[in-house]
Amino acid sequence: MRARKLTPRRAVLGASMAVALAATAVPAAADASPVAESGPKPPAIQPRACANPEGETPIPADWRCGYLEVPLEYRAKGGYGDSAASDRTAGTVRLAIAYRPAGDPAARVGALFLNPGGPGGSGIDLARGGAWAEEVSPEVRERFDLVTWDPRGVGESTQLRCAADDEAREDLDELAAPYQAPRSTAELRGNLGAADQLAKSCHTHAGPLLSHVSTMENVHDLDRLRGAFHDPRLNYFGISYGTTIGAVYANVFPHKVRAMALHGVVDNPARFNDLQRYVATDAEESDRTMEAVLAACDRAGSAVCALAGGAEAKYRRLVEKFGSDDSGGAEAREAWLATVGNARALSGSFTASAASQAAANLQKLYAAAFPADGTTTFSMPRLAPTPRPGFLKPAYTHSGDDVLNATNCTDLPPAPRSDAGWTGVWGRARTASTLDGAMLTGAYTVCRSLRDRSPLPRWTGPWDRTRAKVLLLNETHDQATSLAWAERMREAMGSRAALVPIDGFGHGVGTACSRKVMEEHLLTTRLPASGTRCADGIRNPFLNTAKTFGLFGK
Template sequence: MEVAPDAEGSAGAARVAVLACCAAIVLAGSADANASRGPGVRAQTARTAIAWHGCGKQLQCARVAVPLDWNRPHGRKIRLAVIRRAASRTEQRIGSLFVNPGGPGGSVEKVREDGTALDAAGQGRFDVVGWDIRGAGASTHVRCFRREKRRAAFFDDWSIPFTAAASRRQVGTTASLARRCGKVSGALLRHISLADTARDLDHLRRLVGDRRLTYLGISGGTLIGQTYANIYPTRVRAMVLDGVVDPVTYTRGTEAQYVNELSYADHAFEGFLSLCDRAGSARCALAGRGPSAATRVERLLARLRRAPMPAPSATPPGPLTYGDALSAILVDMSGGPAKWPEMATALDAAARGDGADLATTGRILTTVFSSPTVAPGLPAVALTCADSPSRQGPRSWHRVVRRITDVSAIYGPVISWWRWAPCASWPARSADRYTGPWNATTRSPILVIGTTHDPNTPYANARRSARRLGNAVLLTHDGYSHTSPLDPSSCVKRAISAYLVRLATPPRGAVCRSDRQPFDPEFGQPLGQGPPSP
């Protein structure tokens, strides 16, 4: 009963799960005082039902028109890609379960890949509905290049700099990217805040006929949920927030956001190395070759800072660089413990002189970053810059990158150059941003789930948000992944299911453990477990 791709999910689901994680770091909303009253929403009434059409087994799709600017409901329209999987127990249907896995722009693919598991999470009693948020995915999305050849050429030599000279060049490159996005996407950039997305979600809720919203938000999707709950607190029936992004630090600006979100990343990587040594070479290839796993990785990264290493069979071809290695670690750490044996094998091979596997994995992130639609590609940059703008100009690159890298030597260089740097030159400001308050009280408690060793959204964020919200219950997942589904816990799944269907929350202080430990050969296979422990 997974609520996100399981350990052995399909390639498409894995891409959404792993790369959406890297962009937990993506979304937030902020609207002016009028937004809390939902301007434009009353004027745009749901006169017609959604025109669904079949788009796969048990799936229906549609494109729904919404105003570009909700304050001008009769003006220019954009379209949202929406997908639905009908409830399997229609005779006991409760309503619709809206799902957003972060990313952004991965909701349609999420429902397509994991609709059966999501249906089971709601005991078959909800239509599972996903929509790609404005600016991303298959919805009207941000574009920064008019032609594919120009996009490919622009990112052909994109890399993570680690010298002063390379950094200065990269600042110019990121400024050029920002200008291109502004030139091609124009007005859309001003209307992709999460305040706009919250209004889209409320409109979709009305169109499907639900009096109140039932919502599952994962990673960046938790920002959508928190924004919606604070703008429309009386319209929430149930809300699960798993892998929480802190909206307060998010809306303070890009630098503050990444300092918060990367604060546990290196600790999580140290946990991977320690668990690898404990598992031994039979289960973790990086262990049992003399020095500790941590020492071997430290020596590898030091070598790569001096010069690239051969990667004879890498795809696409080319040597393993320092930036490739950091990107590969970020991707595999974000994928949860199911990816750890593979990461250990790649690190071991690189430590012995063959960087091919590590380079291939690292370049996945480079390729996806440059994508016009896929998370965490160009739309993710645009959404981050819209809701969590840089408070400094590009000349501050040295101080900001150093601070973010000091927080996380593993994630910091990658995230600061791919996310902070374009925002420092961003050409547009959001017309509607929501900057709080974040303490609204909903009729039913919101279920907040935090994983203790989450590398992307620190457990402390879940604790803070649960305390800040006027009516919320924190469920602690004692595990090692970014969001609970990537380190499966039958206990967590049962708690989510009971909450969605019966609005039953776990006891205060409840803790759920993962079914299996990292490097267990049967990782991902379920175990029987009792209710959450107090």
Template sequence: MLFRATSALRRTAVRCAAVIAVTAVVGLAGAPPVAAAPVTPEALRWAPCDDTDSLGAECATLEVPIDWARPDRPTFGLAVARREATDPDARVGSLVFGPGGPGDSGVERVVGGLSRFSPEVRRRFDIVSFDPRGVGRSNPVMCSDDLLAQRPSSDLESQADFDATLAYNKRLRADCRARTGPVFEHLDTAQTVRDLDALRGALGEARLTFHGSSYGTLLGAQYAETFPRRVRAMVLESVMDHSVSSTRAFLRSAAAAAQDSFGEFEKWCAEHSACALHGRDVGRAWQGLLSRAERGELEDPKKPGIPLSSSDLVNAVAFKTLYRATYAELATKIVEMEASSPLPAAPASASSLPSAAPVFCADWHLPVRDHQEYVSLVGMMNRTAPDLPRLLPLQMTAACLGTPTANPQHRLEAREAPPVLLSNALHDPATGYPWAVSVARQFGRSGVLLTYEGQGHGSVTRGPCMERAVDGYLTDLDVPVRGSRCPAVPS
């Protein structure tokens, strides 16, 4: 799940979060693969997970190098979990799930249940996932609570604010590095690609069967680029395009995807009496709430007496429901907030920078020269997404200012891979459809795009058409016909 709003972290893992899906300087060359000597992983030692509600999930730890360029140096433990195939006699092998975020826990995904996968996939595959390096139980990023509490606002009003943010980011990186250890300098997806290949070997699989979702699609695509002949089957669901060439281009595409989904919400309300705003001007009602939030007059529904910031209104209320395409829920929330009593006017609450996202910043070069350019980017995003100001991609841009990038954007070179199935909704607020089209083209003849003609972030289990296509590809390597599309189903 890309660019989610997250809570502040407490001396535990800094969850590299963000809800949306920031990017690079024009003309960055492709990052070369990490040079590494062969490493023979030990077989995984499975045991019941410690979680009391794991319901049969098994856990293990895989030792991998901190830096794959120096595999003889110290290692850390990569946390892994699995649920075995429900029909052992029909088992195909292991399917590895690449979690999103960045910062999502694959172990939690497996331990907590496997609703993302169809009954047929559950029947035929052991479902395996892991906590990527720096996340959850895999040497999590640790940072000072006090320093995190000092995060500046992303509403940079002057060059002095811009310079102060650069200085803060530098202090935070140093603090997190000191508390986390050397893994902090090796959190990029190019390193995780090597972890994934070690996991494939430890599972005893000659070739990898992989399902990556959202940020996990970046991992899958770079694995196919690095080890094309080690791929058996690969599903990339809700696709990130790591070739976007500039900060402005990335922010524009992110804003356009979000605004497109808000437009779908407006259309749904116009057509369905189940919408609590049916027959009304949805945009006007929403803008009224934004104005109240800007003035500090809109009460947070979850915190009586506390104002809800415009950033939280956009990212935690609207974007969360656009992710799931639960439009009736969003309409009802808008009506309920409209009816709430206004709080006494107060200075507009500023949005804080999201918690440090070291994985994200290690994968995306986010150059902004100065405050003047930052203001220009804000204006461009607000024109592109007038209903959704202060989207998290802009906040992530500020959070990554001045951060070195180990794995910058580049066009894929993965044309030697077997057929790779890409899946995307036409109206995805986080990973817009044009990204999936672009990545499919970068794969060349290897890229096959399956289009879900609906809304929301995530699509592989959206109705029988999608399930049949994905299940047939994973289990029997039946590749859908190019240009295949599946109709939208009600949320």
């Protein structure tokens, strides 16, 4: 039986050394009014049938699908943006696209592009069942083509593969499973050894695409997509890592943005410039979200949250017992990994079913670790499967995970090579949060050996070059991208950005209020008044039985 994989949330961690940017003139702002057209032109993409695998939710009948060929490699010629040239001799990459034409072609503003996050998230999956269309208001659906795509390396696009097949890839996961949230320097070394093996497999199987899945290449792909839909300026909606693509695009192409909404905002200045700070603040903010979830558990009561009744105290005792060091043998390690998996699932949940299941597992672990009769012998209880999101399963099911690693490691400056260097990252993160710090550090150690570089320079700032207004949205309790991150990004983007907090839990979860705010921005390019906030978020995940769109982690 294979060890269960603790998949890290679709997050992006990075750090980078500051690089000197060539001084470039910023073009004057273009008119931000909607772009009216006499009639929409068909997009310049290769049409294809929308694939609907057996057993999967189909793409709705009013959607269309296609491919766009883009260069494998872009080469910078003296800077960024329009000065970047493609290298056709290196080959091409095929991007799979799904789009829904505007409901009212005569009133069409343009195409609205969505990236759902990751790195490694599939836009095609998001089109299935109409989830993308449900995330925006009816008026936006009337006025915009809704467009999404599988980024390079992912899903139905040209895939990145770090193993020959699923079985070989899962063997690598099995090797890493015991060390995914290291409790000691010995376990950290085990994590690093497994990560080195994964990187070696990537170098063997991935081919040239491995060094061409950076954020900057995604940004240039997005610009090609904009051109294929004949839009002079970009309309964009990014969630989670999609906010990184959007923020970099807005600064690389400051004159090419018409409207941009970013929900679940990554702290990009930290991501691209300081790995230790980024991981530590991520761990700290994740722990604060967990505190809020546990308080919500107590308010909801034991009927829906089995951990209720001093939920935070129970959680802290579990972490202390199983996570303080690597003593206790194999059963204690199994209990630690179960605590990590269910705690991360709990703090990232925003529906009653997922939150209640994770809380029930944690309560079983607590009862076994601290029995009422005072016995000290621990026996691992039988737990329900840790709640996880459902993703489509193509022939090779790990391309999203492989792109997650490759993009993060390509975006980072050279990661620490020595065990001592990673001990420093791990130690600072564990100081911020014993559990979250261990898991987050363990998710990025692959970057020690996965060091392939894109020929394009990374964007490390500044973040306030865009000439368009940018709308930022963020839940007040978001495990993956905290409100504090969004606040720092709003400050970095300057006066052209506005942040609208959504009171409640979740990650990229649209509400009636947030959709209305976004509709106003997309239709007019205006930003909401200072102090605007949405009060209709998910107030208690244990009581939320409504169907919600959102992402499980970054």
